[in-house]
Amino acid sequence: xxxxxxxxxxxxxxxxxxxxxxxxxxxxxxxxxxxxxxxxxxxxxxxxxxxxxxxxxxxxxxxxxxxxxxxxxxxxxxxxxxxxxxxxxxxxxxxxxxxxxxxxxxxxxxxxxxxxxxxxxxxxxxxxxxxxxxxxxxxxxxxxxxxxxxxxxxxxxxxxxxxxxxxxxxxxxxxxxxxxxxxxxxxxxxxxxxxxxxxxxxxxxxxxxxxxxxxxxxxxxxxxxxxxxxxxxxxxxxxxxxxxxxxxxxxxxxxxxxxxxxxxxxxxxxxxxxxxxxxxxxxxxxxxxxxxxxxxxxxxxxxxxxxxxxxxxxxxxxxxxxxxxxxxxxxxxxxxxxxxxxxxxxxxxxxxxxxxxxxxxxxxxxxxxxxxxxxxxxxx
Ligand SMILES: Cc1cc2nc3c(=O)[nH]c(=O)nc-3n(C[C@H](O)[C@H](O)[C@H](O)COP(=O)(O)OP(=O)(O)OC[C@H]3O[C@@H](n4cnc5c(N)ncnc54)[C@H](O)[C@@H]3O)c2cc1C
Numbered sequence: 001x002x003x004x005x006x007x008x009x010x011x012x013x014x015x016x017x018x019x020x021x022x023x024x025x026x027x028x029x030x031x032x033x034x035x036x037x038x039x040x041x042x043x044x045x046x047x048x049x050x051x052x053x054x055x056x057x058x059x060x061x062x063x064x065x066x067x068x069x070x071x072x073x074x075x076x077x078x079x080x081x082x083x084x085x086x087x088x089x090x091x092x093x094x095x096x097x098x099x100x101x102x103x104x105x106x107x108x109x110x111x112x113x114x115x116x117x118x119x120x121x122x123x124x125x126x127x128x129x130x131x132x133x134x135x136x137x138x139x140x141x142x143x144x145x146x147x148x149x150x151x152x153x154x155x156x157x158x159x160x161x162x163x164x165x166x167x168x169x170x171x172x173x174x175x176x177x178x179x180x181x182x183x184x185x186x187x188x189x190x191x192x193x194x195x196x197x198x199x200x201x202x203x204x205x206x207x208x209x210x211x212x213x214x215x216x217x218x219x220x221x222x223x224x225x226x227x228x229x230x231x232x233x234x235x236x237x238x239x240x241x242x243x244x245x246x247x248x249x250x251x252x253x254x255x256x257x258x259x260x261x262x263x264x265x266x267x268x269x270x271x272x273x274x275x276x277x278x279x280x281x282x283x284x285x286x287x288x289x290x291x292x293x294x295x296x297x298x299x300x301x302x303x304x305x306x307x308x309x310x311x312x313x314x315x316x317x318x319x320x321x322x323x324x325x326x327x328x329x330x331x332x333x334x335x336x337x338x339x340x341x342x343x344x345x346x347x348x349x350x351x352x353x354x355x356x357x358x359x360x361x362x363x364x365x366x367x368x369x370x371x372x373x374x375x376x377x378x379x380x
Contacts, residue, residue: 005067009067009071012068012071012072013075016071017075019048020076023041024041024079024080028079028082028083028205029347031080031082031083032082032202032204032205032350035204037082037161037207039161041083042083042119046115050072050091051090051091053068053072053091054091054092055091055111056099056107059108059112065305066243066302066306067302067303069091069092070244070302072087073088073248074248075251077247078254079255081202081203081252081350081351082205082206083205084248085157086119086161086206088241089120089158090121090158092241093238093240093244093362094114094120095114096236096240096241097122097224097225097236098166100240101225101229102224106184106221119161119162119163120163121157121159121162122237123153123167123211124153124168124234125153125154125155125156126151126153126154127152133168133235134176134177136179137173138151138153138169139151139171139172140169140181141171145217146218146220146221146222147183147217147218147222149191149216150213150216152195152210152213153211155208155210156208156209157361158206158207159207159210159211160207162187164187166183166184166224166237167182167183167184168182168183168230168231168234169213169230180231180234181225181226181227181229181230182225182229182230183224184222185216189217189218190216191213191215192213192216193214194209194212195212196209197209200357201353202350202356239315240305241362242316242318242362242363242368243302243314243318245319245322245358245362246294246297246319246321246322247322249319249322249325249358250295250298250322252330252351252354252358253294253322253326253330253351254291255347255351256326256333256348256351256355259333259346259347259348260332264280280336287328287329287332290325290329291325293321293325294318294321294325300318312371313372313375316363316368316371316372316375317372319358319362323358323359327355327359330352331352333348333351334348
């Protein structure tokens with residue numbers, strides 16, 4: 001099996017890297033301090049075609065597939081974890097349900113808007129639980145005007161920047177997964193409001209808020225797929241998008257690793273460079289190996305998806321491994337930097353903070369292990 005990048009993908013990676021090095025890397029620490037979303041860079045990113053990259057060509061998208069989306073996500077994450085999550089949510093998981101199950105009207109409206117740089121959110125998690133999504137509390141009911149939504153979603157990425165988003169609600173919690181439906185909701189819909197902004201550990205330039213639906217009435221045309229298909233749409237979207245979080249973790253880990261190698265060669269202790277000390281060499285060797293495994297798992301899963309496979313197990317393996325390996329690599333990078341690694345003088349402390357959430361969102365590590373085991377054991 002050969003899942004190396006082809007020439008187009010190699011060229012694409014170097015173009016994104018050039019953009020990231022000139023516009024993202026020099027400013028990313030600043031955006032974090034200010035907790036500010038970099039709209040100016042986002043608009044440029046859209047102009048370069050990065051927002052439309054993986055969206056279907058017949059609606060104005062780039063039709064480039066998962067490998068390209070992972071390349072873009074990895075390169076963005078190398079400089080800014082926050083910008084990369086805004087990207088993978090808006091141009092990935094939030095659009096997947098619309099692309100796979102949306103009506104013609106939804107596709108021809110939302111795909112061009114996302115391509116032009118409008119931002120989308122994906123609202124599944126509720127205060128009572130994120131892993132056990134079938135126990136959803138947020139309700140909807142059919143009215144003469146459409147569907148009335150009532151409830152609260154929590155930890156929603158992009159909520160402050162988004163102009164629309166995909167929201168999941170149940171007709172009746174006692175129906176379990178069969179009661180859940182998916183809706184696309186415009187930001188200016190009466191009854192929609194943005195609640196508390198979370199005070200997070202990292203990825204500060206990306207907003208994460210509660211969103212509140214209070215007698216929020218959307219038209220009938222807002223329903224995605226059929227009533228009762230919502231949970232399938234949510235899980236398919238996450239299955240398809242999960243590998244992007246692996247790519248994000250890979251990008252953050254690469255930066256931490258590169259910084260660790262550079263610093264180990266520059267910094268001296270006991271009359272020699274840190275890189276001459278075996279304890280440090282082992283940290284570098286383990287990190288290089290884990291980075292390589294993360295890369296292979298991530299791009300293998302993307303390669304399979306681009307060939308029409310669901311790759312549920314492979315994506316879960318990639319996300320599980322790459323996110324946990326990124327944790328170990330960031331931890332070592334801080335260690336190699338010593339005291340300065342624990343200060344904002346060094347970017348490795350930011351990478352360590354940005355990495356942590358990759359083990360939690362779009363399914364925790366425990367949920368990935370569960371998904372892998374179910375596939376291995378052939379369980380429904
Ligand atoms: C910065 C950030 C951004 C986010 N963005 C979004 C977003 O855009 N959209 C969205 O919908 N959500 C988003 N989330 C929510 C995120 O997906 C959830 O936090 C995550 O799915 C975990 O859910 P929870 O926090 O409710 O934890 P819980 O589900 O309460 O889990 C708590 C712990 O118990 C473990 N656990 C639970 N069930 C089991 C089990 N059966 N077996 C073993 N262990 C188990 C979990 O793995 C975890 O360790 C975001 C969260 C954060 C922090």
